[in-house]
Amino acid sequence: MSDATLDTAAEPGRRRSRMRHLWVLALIAAGLMIAGPLFLDRFTVNVLTRSMIFAILAVTVDLLWGFTGILTFGQAAFFGAGAYATAMVLTHLGSTPGLMVLGLVLSIVLPVLLAAAVGWLTFYPGSTDFYATVISLVVPIVVTQVIYSGGTWTGSSSGLVGYVGLDLSLGGFFRLAGLSLVAVVVVALIFVRSDAGRVLTAIRNNETRCAYLGISTQKVKIALTAVLAAVTGYAGFLYANASGVVAPENAGFVFGTQLVVWTALGGRGTVIGPALGAVAIDYLSAQLSGQMPFLWQLVIGTLFVAMIIFMPNGLAALATGWRRMRRGEDGFSPQLVALPPRAARVPADGDSPLLRIEKLEKSYGSQKVLEDITLQVRRGELVSLVGPNGAGKTTLMRCMTDGKAASGGTVRIHGTSISGMVPDQIVARGIGRKFQVASVFDSLTVAECLRMARVSHEAPSFLRSADSLSLPQAAIEILRLTGLDQHLGRAVSLLSHGQKQSLELAMVVSLEPELILLDEPTAGLTAAERATIGQVLMKLTSELGLAAILVEHDLDFVRDISSRIVVLHQGRLVLDGTVEEVVNDEIVKRIYSGGDHV
Amino acid sequence: MMAPPHSKESRQMTLLLDIITTAAILFIIATGLLTIFGVLKIINFAHGAWLTVGAYCAVAVGDLGWNPWAALPVAFVTGAALGGLTERFIVRPLYARPLDAILATWGLGIIIGQLITLGFGRDVQFTKALLPGTADVFGTSYSVYRLFALAAAIAIGLGFSWLMEGTRLGLSARAVIMNEALARALGLDTRRIRWVTFMIGCGLAALAGTLLTPLTSVDPNMGVAWLVGSFMLVMVAGQSFAALALACLLLGGAQVIVSTYVSPILGGITVAVLAAVVLRISPKGFSRV
Structure with missing residues (x-):
């Protein structure tokens, strides 16, 4: 693509400046992540590390639910699988650098395999949205029960604790989690703004039409589930190392619903909204749970219900709506290019009927x-x-x-x-x-x-x-x-x-x-x-x-x-x-x- | 499970009774959810919370020193009243967005759970046994209360068939199930039918929660454990009570057998896994029964 010819058009210019904004913001965010431990107290660093790992999960929920329309509680299961894979390697095999790499690989590969199997089970021609939600409930329950029945391997109900994780300071984990979050958000934003990312929205809008445009929506959904399980598993790896403890609740469906709550409150379909929502709510929960634990949950629950009823697209949608209103007119118009006529699929076989x-x-x-x-x-x-x-x-x-x-x-x-x-x-x-x-x-x-x-x-x-x-x-x-x-x-x-x-x-x-x-x-x-x-x-x-x-x-x-x-x-x-x-x-x-x- | 196994026959009898009464308990728990799903096509994810509300009605009745049986009508009325409010303010705006309705009712469940915690504390509570002791069934001694649960399930099932087949409300509800637009065009007040149905569903859920109390301890999150199981059973059953009874018997039976012979932990996921498999093979589940 020769950029010179298009430079005069205002639209691509605006789009490129939007991309530039993204990179500038990403650099600022990365800078904050690196500098954060220098001026935050220990407690805050500790809590925010966990919140930012959870924010990565919220972004994956947003891609599935906010963009593609698959309401899922199942991300918790993939997270748990990744966290347990790491913790089990570190507990039972040891913490040499080689085993750490093994833990990382397993924490990504296991969730991907699990997700591919779940995706195959969930997305078949004619499957319904309800069915996907049903399965997404079953998977965390199954994973949790497997953990419970794992005996000393999984630590059963008390989980695994006391293993030696990555050799990082508190601030080091903060930086690792923060930079990972920034990377996930940036990649997710680039993806959803790309042409491939629009396919997800198309599937959410009208899956039948997608199928009749020759798009195998099942394959797209299975692939998306598997790729996001890899990201989720990586977050599990981070969590197992940063927190030093994994528990069955990490894989449970209640945690899965929490992820959806954060995504909804942050604003589904915006990537940044759910990430900020997860960080803000998890951080505030940790701050407030000492003083008013039940009242705080009550407030979150009430906000969530109100948000679903009155503002289904969350707070962040208000901001984007305002931006669109201010800009008013149409979005980007690409230049039309005529394709050369294409040869018939089957070489001219005379008069045989089509x-x-x-x-x-x-x-x-x-x-x-x-x-x-x-x-x-x-x-x-x-x-x-x-x-x-x-x-x-x-x-x-x-x-x-x-x-x-x-x-x-x-x-x-x-x-x-x-x-x-x-x-x-x-x-x-x-x-x-x-x-x-x-x-x-x-x-x-x-x-x-x-x-x-x-x-x-x-x-x-x-x-x-x-x-x-x-x-x-x-x-x-x-x-x-x-x-x-x-x-x-x-x-x-x-x-x-x-x-x-x-x-x-x-x-x-x-x-x-x-x-x-x-x-x-x-x-x-x-x-x-x-x-x-x-x-x-x-x-x-x-x-x-x-x-x-x-x-x-x-x-x-x-x-x-x-x-x-x-x-x-x-x-x-x-x-x-x-x-x-x-x-x-x-x-x-x-x-x-x-x-x-x- | 309930009685010390004396002989092989006695063990088999116990197993059989366990299967039947487990199915009965599952049926009692799931009817409220099925009622709402059948007519409104909405999954009420606050179902677990209504069960909890019913259980705490039993606790409250005990605290007040009333007859423990009074908890049953108290729970039904409380559940129905709260259900009426829920339909009006939370569910009604979401009929066109069924997935959002799942989320909003789940959020309501969080709210109810926290309110109960604020009111009663988060500790586990116990209630007086409604029917203590065991009875002799063909030479096997078995929990009287579980046998009562079987009777209660049959009563609820028959009561519901009568409500659906023999009353005007049931006729209207069936009309709404089959073709809501037509029912509305024929002058039925479908909005009221939805409202009443939702109240009945929530009342039944609370009633089920009360009936559960002698079998399980009571705490603010007890409902969640039952929610997923009943949700899966309802998905398999579709809109029919007969299909629900069959699903409870087959899947509940499988749960008892797996728990007894394999492991109780795997037994706990039997219903959910089997339901998922059934739906994968036949997306309509047992609804054609």
């Missing part, structure tokens, strides 16, 4: 919603699927994009059956789907939404947010025709209904699919918007050779743009022909005039 459906069936119990559907779609075709409400049109669309939806028959793409595949695998085979109700990411900007559509093609950067956005020419054209190219930095929540529909279409086209499925793309649009969409669709199919299947109620629209029309009625395919054939067909007239059953 999509072949044979004897497809879908039933709920004894109720058959689709029966004996056989249909082929070739490149360049624009097939409209029409029929009265309840004919099974949307169900048919679902059966084409979810390998587990059909009850019988086969759906083949390029000759391969999609049976058993999950949406992101099917999308990877060249199918794009636009939903009936615009399915976009409300917390992202227009440009960020479009970038999500490209994630499955080009891995996003973990370090920075790119200054340009490469999209297929067709997607750029949709943006130009609908004027969205002027609002790339606008928050999606501010778009009109029609703009959201157009944005979703542009996202689907950005996937560079070979077959595109559209469920009522013109519903609720103005006549002008409708004409634009029609124009785009004709171009995609007739000029670029895509195939499209369109569910549509507006027969005039269908007549204008379709190359073929398929009529569905009561779950059966009653007619498949050219526009002329279908429009003049008696059966279709009867179905649409109502009453008569075929």
Whole structure:
């Protein structure tokens, strides 16, 4: 990326200065951490060391819950696993430098393995948010019980104490914990501001849409859980060394809930908020617990409840909200770059159909919603699927994009059956789907939404947010025709209904699919918007050779743009022909005039 | 577990009784949570706190020198009254944010725990046994109170089926469970149904806490230990009381067997682990029973 060409633009400049602020603040914070022990009393140094280790955990909770939407109490278990791994090595094997390194490695590797297993158990296609929370409760309980039943190995209920840790002074541990915290916060901030970090927000906003953009949300969540377990395990290593004692409570779910409380009070989704929240609350707890232990907990509990109800994004959100209000206008607009047209996935194999459906069936119990559907779609075709409400049109669309939806028959793409595949695998085979109700990411900007559509093609950067956005020419054209190219930095929540529909279409086209499925793309649009969409669709199919299947109620629209029309009625395919054939067909007239059953 | 094992038959009988009464106790503990989850689709994480409140009602009744049985209605009324306030001020704004509702009710649990600590101190308390002694069951002597718990579980189960199947409130609640929007469109006051349901759920939780007192010591954090178990059982059971009974019997039975033959510590996590596995294999749990 040549910076010189972009230097004139104000936006990248502002973003770079924001990065500079981050580094300056990080350096100041690091300086404070190093100088801290010089002017703080012993008690404060001791307490803050622990608070800052806990703050690292709060940051990991924030990435999982605040950014990705996974409410977890399980970080305590990974923390406990890391702390116990270290303490057990130091207690039973000894404290030579080599064993210390072993302790460090184990305190990271064990939690990662545990987290990978837990992630695999938790995140499967179709798993719910509740289930993730359930498992995150079970894991700390299991780890705690394992510690209890570990006998002399784990010290059972009294924990491990009296081992020789890292050879550091009180101030040394303070500096180590503090610098670790600063490093974790800086890395977390760089990550969440990067293009890769926006994927987490996209998953929280709309996991289904992510899957239908070809992103394996399960893999992302498992990887995130595992990586954060490594950080958490490292914090456990620090804790075991700094405190000189580990206890079963360190791994318990009550500690896990405490982490969530700190994160909520500090402000979820802000990284710095939870870190400050954890330090402040844990420090104040230590200060006040002598004088008014129960009253203090009462205050924290009350604040927490009030915060969840009235200010779900915490105190820090007030600050960011104010900053955004002051800045007012849109966020960053990247420069659009057209991608060269890409070669077809399967080399031109003549006329073989892209999509072949044979004897497809879908039933709920004894109720058959689709029966004996056989249909082929070739490149360049624009097939409209029409029929009265309840004919099974949307169900048919679902059966084409979810390998587990059909009850019988086969759906083949390029000759391969999609049976058993999950949406992101099917999308990877060249199918794009636009939903009936615009399915976009409300917390992202227009440009960020479009970038999500490209994630499955080009891995996003973990370090920075790119200054340009490469999209297929067709997607750029949709943006130009609908004027969205002027609002790339606008928050999606501010778009009109029609703009959201157009944005979703542009996202689907950005996937560079070979077959595109559209469920009522013109519903609720103005006549002008409708004409634009029609124009785009004709171009995609007739000029670029895509195939499209369109569910549509507006027969005039269908007549204008379709190359073929398929009529569905009561779950059966009653007619498949050219526009002329279908429009003049008696059966279709009867179905649409109502009453008569075929 | 309860009686000195005289013979192999007697040991087996004790095991069987342990399984059935453990399931009964789990059922009693979890009904309040299930009631609320079934109708409101909200996980009441203050459930443990309501159990504790019920237990302290028994302590308070004992301190006042009343008949220990008076604790049961006192606990139900106290739980229901506090539940009414909770629904109105904490849960109602959060129906659209179920994960936040978990957190807010957990926070409420912290508050209640601290208030109890301020009122009664943090020490462990004991209450008078409601039904001391043992009874002879087919030649095996067994704790009378655990047998009473079985009867209480059956009474609660039957009482609930009657409430759901035989009363107007039950009919309305079922309508809300099936299709809340439609129920509202048909003129049902769904807001009131939610409110009443939440009160009943909290009342039942407090009642369960009172029923627990002869079996366990009472302290301000006692509820937390029971919360996770009942939460897992409810997740497995979904919305059905029959499914809850089955889940309590199967998972509670597994807990007793593991505790008896393997280790009590592993027994303590049996319910949670099995529930997680069941949900992984069949995300709807036993709810189709």
